[in-house]
Amino acid sequence: MYKKGIYTIKQNHPLTSDVWRMVLAGDTQWITRPGQFVNIELEGLYLRRPISINDWDEETITIIYKVVGRGTEQMSHMQAGEQLDVLTGLGNGFDADVECQKPLLVGGGVGVPPLYRLAKELIARGRKVSVVLGFNTSKEVFYAEEFRALGVDVYVSTADGSLGTKGFVTDAIRENGIDFDYFYSCGPLPMLKALCDCTDVKGELSFEERMGCGFGACMGCSCKTLTGNKRICKEGPVMKREEIIW
Amino acid sequence: MSMDKKYDLSVELCGVKLDNPVIPASGTFGFGREHNEFYDINVLGSISIKGTTREARFGNPTPRIAECRSGLINSVGLQNPGVDAVVARELPELRKIFHKPIVANISGFSIDEYAECCAKVDKEDQVAIIEVNVSCPNVHNGGMSFGTQPEMAAEVTRAVKAVTTKPVFIKLSPNVTDIVAIAKACEEAGADGICLINTLLGMRIDTKRRRPVIANKMGGFSGPAIFPVAVRMVYQVSHACSIPVMGCGGVESASDVIEMMMAGATAVQVGAANLKDPYACKRIIEDLPLEMERLGIERLSDIIGIVE
Numbered sequence: 052m053y054k055k056g057i058y059t060i061k062q063n064h065p066l067t068s069d070v071w072r073m074v075l076a077g078d079t080q081w082i083t084r085p086g087q088f089v090n091i092e093l094e095g096l097y098l099r100r101p102i103s104i105n106d107w108d109e110e111t112i113t114i115i116y117k118v119v120g121r122g123t124e125q126m127s128h129m130q131a132g133e134q135l136d137v138l139t140g141l142g143n144g145f146d147a148d149v150e151c152q153k154p155l156l157v158g159g160g161v162g163v164p165p166l167y168r169l170a171k172e173l174i175a176r177g178r179k180v181s182v183v184l185g186f187n188t189s190k191e192v193f194y195a196e197e198f199r200a201l202g203v204d205v206y207v208s209t210a211d212g213s214l215g216t217k218g219f220v221t222d223a224i225r226e227n228g229i230d231f232d233y234f235y236s237c238g239p240l241p242m243l244k245a246l247c248d249c250t251d252v253k254g255e256l257s258f259e260e261r262m263g264c265g266f267g268a269c270m271g272c273s274c275k276t277l278t279g280n281k282r283i284c285k286e287g288p289v290m291k292r293e294e295i296i297w
Numbered sequence: 298m299s300m301d302k303k304y305d306l307s308v309e310l311c312g313v314k315l316d317n318p319v320i321p322a323s324g325t326f327g328f329g330r331e332h333n334e335f336y337d338i339n340v341l342g343s344i345s346i347k348g349t350t351r352e353a354r355f356g357n358p359t360p361r362i363a364e365c366r367s368g369l370i371n372s373v374g375l376q377n378p379g380v381d382a383v384v385a386r387e388l389p390e391l392r393k394i395f396h397k398p399i400v401a402n403i404s405g406f407s408i409d410e411y412a413e414c415c416a417k418v419d420k421e422d423q424v425a426i427i428e429v430n431v432s433c434p435n436v437h438n439g440g441m442s443f444g445t446q447p448e449m450a451a452e453v454t455r456a457v458k459a460v461t462t463k464p465v466f467i468k469l470s471p472n473v474t475d476i477v478a479i480a481k482a483c484e485e486a487g488a489d490g491i492c493l494i495n496t497l498l499g500m501r502i503d504t505k506r507r508r509p510v511i512a513n514k515m516g517g518f519s520g521p522a523i524f525p526v527a528v529r530m531v532y533q534v535s536h537a538c539s540i541p542v543m544g545c546g547g548v549e550s551a552s553d554v555i556e557m558m559m560a561g562a563t564a565v566q567v568g569a570a571n572l573k574d575p576y577a578c579k580r581i582i583e584d585l586p587l588e589m590e591r592l593g594i595e596r597l598s599d600i601i602g603i604v605e
Contacts, residue, residue: 270327
């Protein structure tokens with residue numbers, strides 16, 4: 052189920068030069084799984100902006116967004132106390148109840164945020180969680196400390212080698228000999244593909260697409276899978292690796 | 298005093314009585330399920346279902362959506378499960394949540410396909426009106442859209458009318474030189490009504506990547522930016538033809554509905570607004586009595602085509 056509501060900005064601050072964290076206060080009962088997203092209406096823009104949910108509790112939703120265009124630019128100028136019209140509870144999200152012992156969470160850039168709540172859910176289910184976070188350079192790194200504070204093993208890769216393993220997330224997985232029996236991933240398409248190429252282990256991946264409505268009505272974000280046509284916004288954004296057509 | 302009792306929102310479209318003139322436009326409302334999670338869709342006058350073709354279609358590659366000033370471009374490409382699946386699965390599902398007659402939107406890439414699909418939906422009790430989208434390319438005529446030439450639009454109309462019993466509305470493309478000539482050709486070919494306008498052909502370019510935003514390069518532009526074009530064409534067509542018109546294009550408010558009706562529309566479709574605001578149609582229907590009060594209108598049907 053999903054719902055439209057008015058949310059009040061509690062906090063809005065930068066984590067890096069272009070990645071921001073926003074905390075919204077309002078009804079959160081429609082959010083049921085990590086990996087779901089919200090769709091935010093912004094003044095002067097026609098379409099809403101879909102942003103993944105980083106975390107939530109009974110009263111607040113935390114989102115982390117990268118300033119990439121007019122919409123996210125506008126969000127970065129908003130102040131605590133301002134209000135936003137938001138659709139919540141969108142998308143299927145990750146399945147934290149999958150039978151596994153040692154799940155690996157792999158995030159690339161602004162794909163990192165939804166894995167944070169997922170890590171909490173997996174820890175609550177007694178899983179031994181490892182996390183690999185990939186960025187271009189050390190200045191772009193965010194949330195590594197927040198993951199460490201959960202008590203999970205955190206590995207970082209940077210393309211320029213300025214922090215952690217030099218290279219991509221797949222290099223960090225190999226270099227550290229990370230042992231895992233399931234994976235969850237969110238990040239750019241080449242990263243998701245490289246990850247699937249480097250392991251035979253089963254897993255789930257979260258995809259991005261330009262969306263019209265964000266709740267399944269317009270068929271703007273459809274994709275073909277081995278289990279039929281799916282809407283990224285409705286049956287996705289999370290897909291099982293075995294159903295993906297690369 | 299209840300506003301609803303004092304103000305009469307009902308309209309009649311070729312003998313089909315609607316509680317109010319508001320109909321979500323085809324392609325912006327699926328088969329009703331998604332919006333029904335936000336509100337009880339039985340408040341609507343009717344629903345124009347997702348455009349249906351003979352075969353199942355995946356549609357165009359993504360990206361299919363581009364943001365525009367006051368609107369969006371879509372290039373979904375008629376993704377649908379095919380008319381047999383629509384009749385077997387989608388219509389029974391829709392009937393469970395929506396208890397009023399519906400508008401079946403049919404697309405085709407040949408005259409035969411239009412006729413075959415229309416004949417199939419014509420047999421369904423749920424379907425009150427058949428809406429024929431003639432903006433599709435004719436695969437037997439170099440991909441020229443059926444709706445761009447009076448004779449081709451008339452040919453589709455005749456073929457569909459020959460195999461159906463329900464009122465047939467031809468949904469016209471605005472991407473033409475003379476909309477009136479096309480509408481009149483449809484009327485003369487036996488159309489029971491005209492629906493207009495479909496989307497305007499548009500394009501956006503990603504200046505950073507130096508390529509079109511839409512994978513298919515171009516797509517249909519809709520949203521409030523096209524409202525004045527729609528009002529103009531509804532006005533022209535409704536005054537030139539004697540068959541009823543469903544107005545469509547950029548409608549976002551009760552005031553827009555009334556403006557479209559004054560231009561000549563008997564019913565009004567709401568499209569892009571359903572994507573931006575899932576409650577758009579419900580809000581418009583609730584606002585209509587307030588707007589009627591403000592403008593001194595007691596019966597909405599009294600204002601149809603009132604502008605000379």
